[in-house]
Amino acid sequence: MLSCCAATAGASRRTRCIACRAGCAWRRRRCQVSGAPSSQSSRVLSAELLAHAGRQVQLSGWLQTRRELGGVTFLIVRDRAGLAQAVVDRPDVASQLSGLQVESVLQLTGNVVAEPRARGGAELRVEHVEVLSAVTEAPPFEINRPKLTASLDVWLDRAAFGLRHAEKRAALRIGAELARGFRKALVARGFVEIFTPKIVGSATEGGANVFPIDYFGRSAYLAQSPQLYKQMLVGVHERVFEVGPVFRAEPHATARHLNEYTSLDIEFGFIHDHRDVMAMAEAVLGETLAGLTERCADDLQLFAARVPVMRAVPIVGFHEAQEIILREYGEDCRGEPDLAPQHERWLGEWAQRAHGSDFLFVEGYPTAKRPFYTMPNPEQPEVSNSFDLLFRGLELVTGGQREHRYERLLAVMEARGVPREPFEGYLDAFRFGMPPEGGFAVGLERFVAQLLGLGNVREARAFPRDLTRLAP
RNA sequence: GGAGGCGUGGUGUAGUGGCCUAACAUGCAGCCCUGUCAAGGCUGAGAUCGCGGGUUCGAAUCCCGUCGCUUCCGCCA
Numbered sequence: 026m027l028s029c030c031a032a033t034a035g036a037s038r039r040t041r042c043i044a045c046r047a048g049c050a051w052r053r054r055r056c057q058v059s060g061a062p063s064s065q066s067s068r069v070l071s072a073e074l075l076a077h078a079g080r081q082v083q084l085s086g087w088l089q090t091r092r093e094l095g096g097v098t099f100l101i102v103r104d105r106a107g108l109a110q111a112v113v114d115r116p117d118v119a120s121q122l123s124g125l126q127v128e129s130v131l132q133l134t135g136n137v138v139a140e141p142r143a144r145g146g147a148e149l150r151v152e153h154v155e156v157l158s159a160v161t162e163a164p165p166f167e168i169n170r171p172k173l174t175a176s177l178d179v180w181l182d183r184a185a186f187g188l189r190h191a192e193k194r195a196a197l198r199i200g201a202e203l204a205r206g207f208r209k210a211l212v213a214r215g216f217v218e219i220f221t222p223k224i225v226g227s228a229t230e231g232g233a234n235v236f237p238i239d240y241f242g243r244s245a246y247l248a249q250s251p252q253l254y255k256q257m258l259v260g261v262h263e264r265v266f267e268v269g270p271v272f273r274a275e276p277h278a279t280a281r282h283l284n285e286y287t288s289l290d291i292e293f294g295f296i297h298d299h300r301d302v303m304a305m306a307e308a309v310l311g312e313t314l315a316g317l318t319e320r321c322a323d324d325l326q327l328f329a330a331r332v333p334v335m336r337a338v339p340i341v342g343f344h345e346a347q348e349i350i351l352r353e354y355g356e357d358c359r360g361e362p363d364l365a366p367q368h369e370r371w372l373g374e375w376a377q378r379a380h381g382s383d384f385l386f387v388e389g390y391p392t393a394k395r396p397f398y399t400m401p402n403p404e405q406p407e408v409s410n411s412f413d414l415l416f417r418g419l420e421l422v423t424g425g426q427r428e429h430r431y432e433r434l435l436a437v438m439e440a441r442g443v444p445r446e447p448f449e450g451y452l453d454a455f456r457f458g459m460p461p462e463g464g465f466a467v468g469l470e471r472f473v474a475q476l477l478g479l480g481n482v483r484e485a486r487a488f489p490r491d492l493t494r495l496a497p
Numbered sequence: 498g499g500a501g502g503c504g505u506g507g508u509g510u511a512g513u514g515g516c517c518u519a520a521c522a523u524g525c526a527g528c529c530c531u532g533u534c535a536a537g538g539c540u541g542a543g544a545u546c547g548c549g550g551g552u553u554c555g556a557a558u559c560c561c562g563u564c565g566c567u568u569c570c571g572c573c574a
Contacts, residue, residue, distance in 0.1 A: 094537090095530035114531065126525090142532060163525050166508045170535060174509045174523080178566055234572090250574095275572055276498075286574070366570080413574095420574060468574030481567095482574095493566085 069137075071102065071109030075147040078139040084109055084149050085132040085157070087189070088125065090169050098122070100151070101169075102131065103189075111135070111149040121154045127169060128189070130158035177481060184488055184497050195324035196485055200287075200473045202321050204268050206313035207289050207467075214309070216291065217262040221254035223247060223270060227447035234274035247272035250466065255292040256398070256427060257454040259462045264293040268469075278492050280481040281366075281419060283470060285490040292427075292464030299400070299410040299426040302463040303340070303386055306414060306422055310467070311335035328477040333383035333416075339376055340386040343408070346372055362394045364413075373418020388412040397441050398434070400426035400463070410463075416475045424465025431455040 069082040086104035098119055100111040111133050113119050132155040140148045165183050166175035168190040173180060180187030187193060208218065224240060225248045235246040251267050258265045271288045291309070296302060311334070318325070318332045325332060341349065346368070347359045354371045358364070364372070364387070376385035392401045392409040400410040411425030428434045434455055438445060445452070473485035483489040488497055 090534080092533050092536060093530090094533060097531040097533080099533050099536090101534075110534075112532085140532090142534090144534065163507070167524060170523085172535095175507095176509080176566085179508075271574085273573070277570095277572065278567080279569070280567090282573070288574070363572095423574065466574065471574055 068132075070106040071104050071145070072106035074109050074137055074145060074149065075139065077137045078147050079137065081134065081136050081152075082149070083132055083134050084111060086130070088127050088129045088131055088160075090127065091122070091125075100131070100133070102133065107145075109145060109147075109149065110143045111151050113151045113154075115152070118151055118154055121156070124159075124161060125156065126160040126163055128164060128186070129156060129160040131155070132157055177483060181483065181489065181494060182497075188487060192327055193484070195321075195327045196473060196477060196479065197487055198324055199317070199321055199477065200469055200485055202317055203313055203472055203476075204287070204289065204469060206316040206320075207309065208266070208268065209316070210309045210312040211264075211266045211291060214264065214305075216264040216266045216293065217258075219251075219255065219258050219262070219265045219267045220269070221248070221251040221258075221267060223272070236272050236274045249273055250288065251290050252396075252398070252466075253448075253451045255290055255464060256459075256462065257451060259292050259294045259464075260454045260457070260459050263295070263460075264291075266291040276492055280483075281471060281474070283482055283486060283489050283491060286471075286482075286486065287469035289467040289469055289472075290464065291466075292462060294460035294462040296426060296461050296463050298461075299388065299412055299424070299463055302424050302426060302465055303338075303388070303412055303414075306424060306465050307335055307338050310414075310422075325477075328479075330477045332476065335384060338384040338386055338414070339380040339382055340388055340412075341372075343387055343389045343391070346387050349375055362391045366419075369415050369420055370418040373415050376415070377417075383417050385415045386412050387415065395425070397437050397443050398427045400428050412465075414465075416472070419471060419475055421471055421475065422465050422467050424463065426461065426463040429455060429459040429461050431459075 067081075067083050068085050069077050071084070071086065074082075074084070084102055084104075086102040086109075088100060089103040089108060090099075090101040092099040092101075096114060098113040100113060100122075102109050102111055113122065133149055133151045134153040134155070135149045135151040137147055138150055139146060164186065166173075166179065166187070168187060171191070173187070173190045173192060175187065180190075180193075188197070212218070224238065225246050226240075226243075227246070235249050238245050238247060248271060250271050251269060255265055255267060267288075267290045269288060269290075270285055272285050273282075274284065275282070291305070293302075293305065314332055314335055343364075344359070346364065347361070350368050350371055351357050351359065353375055356368075358368060372385055372387070373383075376382045388411070389402065389408045390411050390413070392399060392407055395409045395411050402408045402410055409425060411423070413420050414422035414424075416422075428437060431452070434452065435445070437443075438448070468482075470482045470485035470489075473479070474482045477485075479485055483491065
C-alpha cells in the first residue's frame with residue numbers, strides 16, 4: 026500500500042532512518058524516506074513500520090478505520106506513504122479514542138512489533154495517543170471502502186473530504202506522475218519549460234469560447250491555449266513546453282469536457298513536416314507511460330489499468346479514416362469535414378482490432394477546419410499538415426506543423442478575416458525569423474481518465490470546473 | 498444551444514396506483530466480543546419519497562410546471 030513516490034524510495038532506502046530512538050544505527054542521519062530531520066520528531070511512516078520492528082516510534086496520520094473487538098481495538102492509520110495497523114488493548118488508551126470519528130488525525134506512540142497477521146507485516150502497539158485533530162461529526166459518506174459509493178456530484182461537492190478516498194488519491198497521483206514524466210522526457214530532449222500568460226488581451230484562436238475578465242477597466246480573457254506564446258518562444262529557445270491550465274468557456278456537459286483543464290503543450294523548430302511532430306509525440310508520450318508503470322504500480326493496480334506500450338502507432342489519413350468507418354461500420358461520413366465522437370470510438374476499436382494498438386494517429390484534416398496558423402500540405406493545400414492522436418477512441422492530442430512563413434501567414438489571416446492588429450506581437454516572431462516548426466497539446470485529465478478507465482474526466486481533476494460547479 | 502434519463506433516511510439502492518404505518522445495504526448511536534483486516538452478533542435513531550400544482554375514492558408511483566443532477570449531440574483536449 027505504497028504511494029508512487031514512497032514505493033520507489035522506500036524499496037531501496039528504507040532501513041536508513043534517524044527517526045527511531047536509541048539503538049538505531051542510523052541515528053543522526055536524515056531519514057531518506059520520510060525526510061524528517063533529526064531534530065524534528067521521531068515520526069515513522071506507515072511504509073517504514075516493519076523496518077523499525079522492536080523500536081518505539083511515533084506513527085501519525087488520519088484514522089482510516091477503527092475495528093473494536095471488545096478488549097482490543099485495531100486502528101488503520103493513513104499517511105502519505107499508505108496504511109498501517111495500530112493496536113490498542115489498554116482501556117485508558119482506548120477511552121481517549123471514544124467519540125472520535127474516522128479521519129481524526131492522531132499521533133500514536135508505541136512499540137513496533139513484527140506481526141504476520143497484520144497487513145504490512147508489522148503493527149504498532151499503542152501506548153500513547155495524541156489527538157491532533159478530533160473529528161466528532163459523522164462523515165457525509167464512506168471513504169474508507171474499496172469503492173466510493175457516493176455519486177460524482179455528491180462527492181465533488183465535498184471534494185476536500187471525498188478526494189481522500191484511495192481511488193481518488195491514486196488518480197491524482199497518476200496525473201502528477203504523467204506530468205512529471207512528460208517534463209522529464211522533454212528536458213532530456215533539450216526542451217525548455219515555459220510559463221506563458223493566462224491573462225490575454227485577445228481571443229486568440231477563435232473556435233472555442235473564452236472567459237472575459239476585467240483587467241483594470243480593459244477587457245481581457247483567460248487563455249484558452251498557450252498556442253501563440255509557445256510558438257513565439259520557439260523563436261527564443263527552439264524547443265519549448267508548458268504544463269499549465271487552459272480555460273474553455275464552451276457550455277458543454279459531457280463526461281470528457283472540463284472548462285478548466287491542464288494542457289501538456291510542446292512546440293519545437295527545425296522539423297520537416299508534421300510527421301516529425303507525430304514522432305516526437307510518440308517518443309515523449311511513450312516514455313512518459315513507460316515510467317509510469319514502474320513508479321505507480323500500486324495505483325495502477327487499483328484500477329486494474331493496463332498501461333499501453335506506445336510503439337509504431339498506426340497512422341491513417343483523414344479520408345482513409347472515413348473509408349474505414351464506411352467499410353467496417355457502414356456509416357458514410359465521407360464529405361464531412363471532421364470526425365464525430367462516435368467515429369473516433371469506432372476508429373479506436375478498429376485500431377485495437379486491426380493493429381493491436383491503443384493509439385491511432387489520424388492525419389491530414391481539412392485545412393478549413395483547422396486554425397489559421399496550421400500549415401497546409403504543400404501538394405494539396407486543402408489538406409493540412411495536422412493530426413489528432415486517438416487514445417482508446419478518444420481525442421487525446423491535437424498537433425501539427427505551423428505556418429512559419431511570414432508572408433503566407435499574413436495572407437492566410439487576410440483570407441480568413443483574422444484582424445492583424447491584435448496579433449502584431451505574434452507576427453513579430455515570424456517577421457524576424459522562424460524555422461519550420463510544429464507542436465502538439467495533450468489533455469492531461471483525458472489522459473488519466475482514458476488510462477484508468479474513469480467514467481468521467483472530472484474524476485481526474487481535484488476540483489473540476491464545469492457548467493455549474495464553481496466551488497469547492 | 499439541442500435531446501434523453503434520474504431525483505426515495507447521511508450515502509447507495511428497491512418499491513412504478515391501494516399489500517407503504519415506505520424496504521434493503523452501509524454509515525451513525527448503544528450493548529456483547531482480545532486478532533480484526535468490507536470484522537461479526539443484538540438493539541435503536543434516522544426519509545412528510547426534490548419542490549409546486551393537477552388527475553383519482555386513493556399518488557413515492559400517473560399528468561403539467563419548476564429546480565437539481567446526469568448522459569449524449571454540437572464544439573473541443
